Amino acid sequence: MTEDFMRSLLNNYKEGHLSLTEALKELKKLPYEDLGFAKIDHHRAMRNGFPEVIFCQGKTVDQVAKIFKTLAEHNKNILGTRANKEMSEKIIKEFPQAKYHEMAGIISMIHKEKYISDKKLLILTAGTADMPVAEEAAITAEVMGHRVERVYDAGVAGIHRLFNSYDKIESASVIIVVAGMEGALASVVGGLVDVPVIAVPTSVGYGAHFNGLAPLLSMLNSCATGIGVVNIDNGYGAAALADTIIRVSLKKE
Structure with missing residues (x-):
């Protein structure tokens, strides 16, 4: 998008030839910033409700730091997933307000904590070993502005542990x-509630578990209604989907 186009757009809005809605629609198409090794989409928050998130895995420490700094120039809340401690140390040195969540593998920076609504997002895990993926989802959702409640280690092998948290389950949006393992918890929860359930299979399990393929297939084949399934170990994806569901519901209220 050229400077001349921008001038024309702003003049048309100023003179009343474009409505505010029409002008915003055009602004959503604004360009990215090319860093050579990455193209940063500065207007993703305008389109999707949250800025571009850094997937740190596979990138160098310097690349992650450069992307983080560039995003911070345009956005208040920054999130980097699949990050390691070395990446976090470099970023926190320049941005002391940033925080590293080691279990989740997330680097976050929040300008100001503010909830977008009173709707509650509940995160359940079958076992303690599933917590890193759950924490990726939880921290992501919190940075996106949601109220998060956690219930961990409540799998079907001890189903009474789940039922002891029924009040929390029933109150979640x-x-x-x-x-x-076999991923059965998603079906059990799906059969108890009338709200969206997002199932996340993890790579926790023995040989025939196939690094998460077994629970993925179980969740996809669930007979419970209202269940959506994301990819193996994709806690971020689950939180992003939950964010979209809650934001859309708020628009309809």
Whole structure:
């Protein structure tokens, strides 16, 4: 988008030839910033409700730091997933307000904590070993501005542990269920509630579990209604979907 185009757009809005809605629609198409090794989409928050998130895995420490700094120039809340401690140390040195969530593998920076609504997002895990994926979902959702409640280690092998948290389950607007092994927890929860359930299979399990393929297929074949399934170990994806569900519901209220 050229400077001349921008001038024309702003003049048309100023003179009343374009409505505010029409002008915003055009602004959503604004260009990215090319860093050579990455193209940063500065207007993703305008289109999707949250800025571009850094997938740190596979990138160098310097690349992650450069992307983080560039995003910070245009956005208040920054999120980097699949990050390691070395990446976090470099970023926190320049941005002391940033925080590294080691279990989740997330680097976050929040300008000001503010909830977008009173709707609650509940995150359940089948076992303790599923917590890293669950924490990726939880921290992501919190940075996106949601009220998160956690219930961990409540799998079907001890179903009474789940039922002891029924009040929390019943009061949630969206539920993320994180489970490895056979992934049965998602079906159980799906059969108890009338809200969206987002199932996250994890790579926790023994040989025939196939690094998460077994729970993925179980969740996809669930007979419970209202269940959506994201990819193996994709806690971020589950939180992003929950964010979209809650934001859309708020628009309809």
